[in-house]
Amino acid sequence: MSSLNLLKGYMSEEDTEAEAEADEQHSKLPLPNSLKRVFPKEEVEDDPEKHDGRVRSYPHQRGNWNSLVYIPYQRNPPFDLLCDQIIEFCEPEIELKRVEEPHISLTRTFVLLYHWIDNFVSAVKGSIQTFSRFDLQFDDLKVYCNEEGTRTFLALAVGFGKMEITKSVQVLDKCLSEYKLHPFYNEASFHMSILWCLGNKKSELEAKLPELNKVFEANVSDSLDLTIPITSYICKIGNKIYNLKLL
Incomplete structure (x- = not known):
């Protein structure tokens, strides 16, 4: 070369x-x-100090939408008075906090992918569109603890209206099964949490239940109306609210 x-x-x-x-x-x-x-860059901050010590049951993932179907409850002065009296009764041994948006869950909290949302909402609306409105009534106070044992709840247990709620849960479970999502609890105890505290304080609160139910009964006798007309359910997906009206 x-x-x-x-x-x-x-x-x-x-x-x-x-x-x-x-x-x-x-x-x-x-x-x-x-x-x-x-x-x-999407970063989700999960700071327990900003949420009264609460932590997520599972981490947030981009594209996943935390969802729930529930019966909403409108807070009122007699209800707030009951909560105030219970909080005062339990202090200082147990520090109770108000549940910000009281409701009766009809599903567990579940996760939807974005491209599932429209079809899922349509399926839910179609499943309950023939359900009639009904009245619901609370019986007494009960104590519940979440599966992780990180929070304990004081709740109003549902009495009258269980049959209608059970039928609703059954059809919602079928909708969830189409997406391989978990159904509601096998031995469901329908209730509305009104107060909560950090940690597993179930035994401590249950020891106070007899006296707490006396406080509850006194409020019922005075002004608290336990009968609630149920005209719709709510399906909450992320921050979006879908109103599911009953007949």
Whole structure:
């Protein structure tokens, strides 16, 4: 090979290596700030100090939507008075806090993928569209603890209206099964949590139940109406609310 050809080959090889090095450096360039604002990195903060010590039962994942179907309850002054009296009775031994949005769960908390949402909501609406409105009544106070043992709840147990709720849960379980999601608890105890505390304080609260139920009964005699007309359910998916009206 002539000296000129050798020189050309060397220069060609050097140019190729330089281009490859430039490409590698280019691929490592940081994303411009303008694009960072358009495509921000999603980070979900889970700071228990910002939620009265509460922690997630399972970590948040992008694309997963925490969901629940439930019966809503509208708080009122007599209800708030009952909560105040119970909190005062249990202090300082047990520090109870109000449940922010009291409700009666018809499903466990479950996770939907984004592309499931529309079909799931349509299926739920179709399943309960023939259900009639009904009245619900609370019986007494009961104590519950979550599966992780991280929180204990004081709740109003459902009395009248159990049959209608049971039928609703059965059809909702069928909708959940289509997505291989867990059904409601086998031995369901329908209730509405009204107060909670951190940790497993079930035995301590159950020891106080006889006296707490006296407080409850006194409020019922005075002004607290335990009969609630149920006209709709709520399906909450992420921050979006779907109103499921009954006939």
